[in-house]
Amino acid sequence: MSEIMGLKAKLGLDVFKPDARPHISIKPGMERDPRLKRAVLVCPAGLYSLNAAGEVEFTIDGCLECGTCRLACGTEVLEWSYPVGGFGVQFRFG
Ligand code: SF4
Secondary structure (H helix, E strand, O other): OOOOOOHHHHOOOEEEEEEOOEEEEEOOOOOOOOOHHHHHHHHHOEEEEEEOOEEEEEEEOOOOOHHHHHHHHHOEEEEEEOOOOOOOOEEEOO
């Protein structure tokens, strides 16, 4: 009988090689923009959060490079690109 894996367990199998230059960042001054709050809801890795001051915070660690935040928020609030070759996520499941 096979064991069912949860999302966190599946994500835990992936390997990440971070680049010195983050491939996604919040544009300066856009931390309170309402469009950015969409990323808190849609990022499958949970990398965006809302702090007590009402600003969106972001960490690149664990990014799946899915592009969902780019589509949800737009490039007016986010700088978004893929990591350079050899860096980023290596999927290990499926
Ligand atoms: S690309 Fe995907 S995983 Fe990475 S921060 Fe955006 S929504 Fe999250």
